[in-house]
Amino acid sequence: MSDIACRELCKTFHQGGETITALDHVSLDIEEGSFVCLFGPSGSGKTTLLNALGGLDTPDSGAITVGGQRLDGLSRGELADLRLHNIGFVFQAYNLITVLTARENVEFIMQVQGVPAGERRALATRVLEEVGLAGLEGRRPGELSGGQQQRVAVARAIATSPALVLADEPTANLDSRSAAQLMDLFVTLNKERGVTFVISTHDARVMGYARRLIGMRDGLIVSDEQQQPHAMDV
Amino acid sequence: MNVTWVLAWRNLWRHRRRTWLTVAAMVFSNILLIFLVSLQLGSYQMMIDGSLAAFTGHIQIQHRDYHEQQHMYQDVPAVVDLATRVRALPGVEAASARAEAFALASSAERSFGILLTGVQPRFEPAVSTFPGKLREGRYLRDGDEQAIVIGAVLAQNLKVAVGDELTFLGSGRDGSFAAGVATVIGIIDSGLEEVDRSMAQVPLGWFQQVFAMGDAGHAVVVRAPSVDQVQATASALRSQPAPTGELVVLDWETLVPGLRQAIQSDMTSAWFTYGVLVVLVAFGVLNTQLMSVLERTREFGVMLALGMSPGRLARLVGIETLLLAGLGLGLGLVGGGLLSWYLSVAGFIYPGVEEMMERFMLGGRIYPEVSAVSMLIGPAAVFVGAMLAALYPALRLFRLRPVAAMQVA
Amino acid sequence: MSLPLAALGTLAWRNLWRNHRRTLIMLAAIAIGVWAMIFMAALMRGMTDQMVRNGLQTLPGELQLHQRDYRRDPSVVNSMEPPAGELLQVLQSAPVAGWAGRVRVPAVISSERGSRSVTLLGIDPEAEQALGSLPEDLFEGRGLEGKGDRGLVIGASLARRLETALGKRVVIMSQDPDNNVAERGARVVGIYRGRLQGDEDRFVYAGRAAVQELLGIGQQISEIAVSGNDYRRVDEWYPRIAAAAGSGLETLTWTELDPFLGSMLAVQDGFTLVFMVVVFLALSFGLVNTLVMAIFERVREIGLMQALGMRPGLILGQIMLESLFLLCLGLVAGNLLAVLTIAPLASGIDISSVAQGMEMMGMSATLYPALHVQDMLMSTAVVIILGLLASLAPAWRASRLDPVAALTRD
Known part of the structure; x- marks a missing residue:
């Protein structure tokens, strides 16, 4: 269900009198169960593409289909529902709601989805254990390291079993060890649960994990190749 | 900067x-x-x-006990002369002499207690707004005798109209029996029920005759140019040589403490x-x-x-x-x-x-x-x-x- | 979509x-505002309550019956027979707590030193007791002993003006139905202090039978005063009495008898509401400011929530809920503060320094603040309703934030 199709996506920004082209007629297909890395320098359009795929940002023109569902024409509320049930987001930083504990952060989305309390608790406990945070459930984000915070974000993203996880520079603020742990986690989830991952990065260590590497520059896709994934050296 | x-x-x-x-x-x-x-x-x-402005005025000159006790004999002698002299003083916009008595007023059919005021028809309108609120008939004039102007509610209660006669009974200054007959020449509607229920005005001269007041009255009502100037006017009045030692100058705060x-x-x-x-x-x-x-x-x-x-x-x-x-x-x-x-x-x-x-x-x-x-x-x-x-x-x-x-x- | 209230609530x-400092300051402001609303309402209510009660004791009663023409022509001619039959029956059954037939005529009272115009009340002291209409403070002498009492009870101020005293004789003059002067000498048996000085000058009490005899009106009376002990509920029993009284009599409630008194209640309620709204408006700027700041500080987090799939409605709800919590806490504190400050004042606030001014408004020298649940509820309603309305704008803006811009804000 998480096949992604983009056709002729365009998006421009205006900044300080200059027009910046973030997406320039981008067309792209991503199959379900893929593990894709978008790479390129800052301003190449990676984040814009990622946001567009998640329905956070609306392209000026072009069409996006996620799991057979056209995104254009959906209301803000419908897009929110789509993300709530089908898409997980992991950002570079500030991924968590600061006033909630790790467990509550994971449970929060389920609560909004209406998952019963017992089920929610069990699931939260399980995913937090899965990402290696057993015992830290009661801590608030401020009491967790950057890597731990990112893992809580992943736990939250996968707790609701989304078909697609969009991660925007997830390792940018992490040391190598934490970054490797996070990427291993992504790979495991991709393999065991078939979750589709689209990760934007300019971290070469991360690119090694991908099975498909898409290079971007100035809003254009400049390369698109399959590769044999290899873990980074820690 | x-x-x-x-x-x-x-x-x-x-x-x-x-x-x-x-x-x-x-x-x-x-x-x-x-x-x-x-x-x-x-x-x-x-x-x-x-x-x-309705009735009290800014300042009144009274016998020193009259405000408290309101006895007929606590009077201001030669009240008209005093009013005339006061009127000429600087800081006095208007002044008018009055005398007051409680009386029982009777028409052909009804009797009610009233507060009868003897006024100077020429000067009263300058110190009180009541004369201006005449609904029927006319206000008093100098030289009127046996003429009375009454409040609208009183007229209704007494069942009298302009032209009807009223008898009033009371006590004179000396405690003697005082009685008079007067023709209603005007009816005043002040809009204040309490006032219109008991107000009655007659010419001061005739009042003095009926109530055996001689040339005395009960107050000289004074209007200052504005409320702010009352204190100045009052002190000016106090500094005047008094005709008798018994008179006092009362400002409105004393007259209407409420x-x-x-x-x-x-x-x-x-x-x-x-x-x-x-x-x-x-x-x-x-x-x-x-x-x-x-x-x-x-x-x-x-x-x-x-x-x-x-x-x-x-x-x-x-x-x-x-x-x-x-x-x-x-x-x-x-x-x-x-x-x-x-x-x-x-x-x-x-x-x-x-x-x-x-x-x-x-x-x-x-x-x-x-x-x-x-x-x-x-x-x-x-x-x-x-x-x-x-x-x-x-x-x-x-x-x-x-x-x-x-x-x- | 069901609202995940528990999640939003947490x-x-x-x-x-x-930001506990900001919240505490805002809480203090709301609490003070709410306290002021309730305190002012309690003072106002105490004031009106007293004005109405004093007014009703002077009227007296919450309901009066008169001969149809009496009010237009308050003469002894327009007297009525004492109640009998159905009317008597209604008057003697609940919820009527007391009733009295009285003769009320204008009269002139004279001593050898002066005369004054007064209202002569011929009463049955026992019946008046139930109405609370007799002067409470008998300062000299005795009260009337039954309806046949031939003495007079007059006010202290009137006694001073007439230069008369206890035990002295005065002459009372009025008019009989044939318009002859009815006149009688009577002894002053009691001197009272009135609630209001104006009353002291105005009302002279005598036994009803003695006045009836003076006027030659047999058993006739001028008015029947009725009380049910709750002036706010007269309308419930008024129709029954009006029906029993028939068309020959005029049945009027206190709001019609004394429009000034009647308008007091409406004016007070109106004023209280206006005061509450004004206080709230002064508060609302701070409230909106607090919310705007609270949202400003977590724009990024709101972007995150949007990215996680929270509908705009939920973001709006979350902020409204936050505002609601703040308002509720402020209300609790304000109400508590009001109760605590009003309770010690229950024995009355001495305002005798402005007694004569208060008298102009029909009040006495002690003010009893009256804390009513109704006012507490009104302030709560004002604060919650207007508070949520004021919060709507910032909350709406937050829910409409562009997620991408919000997420990239630093």
Whole structure:
């Protein structure tokens, strides 16, 4: 269900009198169960593409289909529902709601989805254990390291079993060890649960994990190749 | 312009919305305060004017015990002459002599107790508004005898109309039986039921005959050019050589003590309202300034590290508050001034309280008084409140330690 | 979509305490505002209550019956027979707590030193007791002893003006139905202090039978005053009495008998509401400011929530909930403060320094603040309704934030 199709996506920004082209007629297909890395320098359009795929940002023109569902024409509320049930987001930083504990952060989305309390608790406990945070459930984000915070974000993203996880520079603020742990986690989830991952990065260590590497520059896709994934050296 | 002031001004606009909301709170309160204070002062003015103009006048010259005891024999001798002399004094706009007696008035069918007043027909209209509220017939004239003007409710109760005769019975100055017959020549409708129920006026000369008063009366009613000048006029009158040692000059506050007190009690509740408004605005400013200080902890830490003294930083916050409060003051004054000025021309109606206003001699419309006092007292309080509120945030700066402050995210 | 209230509630509550200083300042402001609303309402209510009660004791009664023409022509001619039959039955059954038939005529009272115009009341002291209409403070002498009492009870101020005293004789003059002067000498048996000085000058009390005899009107009376002991509920039993009285009599409630008194209640309610709204408006700027700041500080987090799939409605709800918590806490504190400050004043506030001014408004020298649940509820309603309305704008803006812009804000 998480096949992604983009056709002729365009998006421009205006900044300080200059027009910046973030997406320039981008067309792209991503199959379900893929593990894709978008790479390129800052301003190449990676984040814009990622946001567009998640329905956070609306392209000026072009069409996006996620799991057979056209995104254009959906209301803000419908897009929110789509993300709530089908898409997980992991950002570079500030991924968590600061006033909630790790467990509550994971449970929060389920609560909004209406998952019963017992089920929610069990699931939260399980995913937090899965990402290696057993015992830290009661801590608030401020009491967790950057890597731990990112893992809580992943736990939250996968707790609701989304078909697609969009991660925007997830390792940018992490040391190598934490970054490797996070990427291993992504790979495991991709393999065991078939979750589709689209990760934007300019971290070469991360690119090694991908099975498909898409290079971007100035809003254009400049390369698109399959590769044999290899873990980074820690 | 000093660079600190420029910095303070720029800082103010870092959070545009917050600054405007805080200023808006001040402007709102200032406009409200200006409006309320000027309305209040305006209505007091009208209350005093209305009540006194009706009948009492600003000042009365009476026998020293008459106000308390109201006995017929506590009189003012040669009252007409005294009135004439008083009228000629500076600071006296009008003066008229009166005599009063309680009597039982009877028509062909009914009898009621009345307060009969002997007046000087020529001068009475200058000290009282009642003669002007004639509904039927005419008012008294000099030379009238056996003529009476009565209140509308009394006329209705007595079942008499203009042209009918009334008999009144009472006691004369010496306690003797006094009786007279008079023709109703006019009916007055003052709009005040209490007054219209018992008011009756006859010419003073005839009153003196019937009640065996000789040339005496009970009061000389004096009108000063305005309420503000009453005290001056009263002292001028007191300094005149008195014809007898028994006369006193009473101002309206003595004559109608309830009026001043009604105003005072009203003021107490008004001050409560104003106080609450000022305190609430001060809390708003406290919140804004405390937030603005707290969110700049890091920045202030850097400034301290660069060698700025906490005192200078506190001064900066003080100047920011001054600008903030000044903005509120200026805009509030403009808004409040315009509103009050408009209402002082157009008048203001309290809906649904006509009954209450009538009791205090207020007509349908109140005209707010626009003066320096009414304009400035509220906004000044808000300004001071705002400045006081900034004390706590400013004083916090003295506790700031540069290193710790710079580490705050 | 069901609202995940528990989730939003936790979030809103914790967010409220993120910046506890700001929240506490705002809470204090709301509490003071609410306190002022309730305190002012209690003072106002105490004032009106007293004015109405004093007014009703002077009227007296919450309901009066007169001969149809009496009010237009308050003469002894327009007297009525004492109640009988159905009317008597209604008057003697609940909820009527007391009733009295009285003769009320204008009269002139004279001593050898002066005369004054007064209202002569011929009463049955026992019946008046139930109405609370007799002067409470008998300062000299005795009260009337039954309806046949031939003495007079007059006010202290009137006695002073007439230069008369207890035990002295005065002459009372009125008019009989044939318009002859009815005149009788009577002894002053009691001197009272009135609630209001105006009453002292105006009302002279005598036994009803003695006045009836003076006027030659047999058993006739001028008015029947009826009380049910709750002036707010007269309308419930008024129709029954009016029906029993028939068309020959005029049945009027106190609001019609004394429009000034009647308008007091409406004016007070109106004023209280206006005061509450004004206080709230002064508060609302701070409230909106607090919310705007609270939202400003976590724009990024709101972007995150949007990215996680929270509908705009939920974001709006979360902020509204936060505002609601703040308002409720302020209300609790304000109400508590009001109860605590009003309770010690229950024995009355001495305002005798402005007594004569208060008298102009029909009040006496002690003010009893009256804390009514109704006013507490009114302030709660004003604060919650207007508070949520004021919060709507910032909450709406937050829910409409552009997620991408919000997320990239630093």
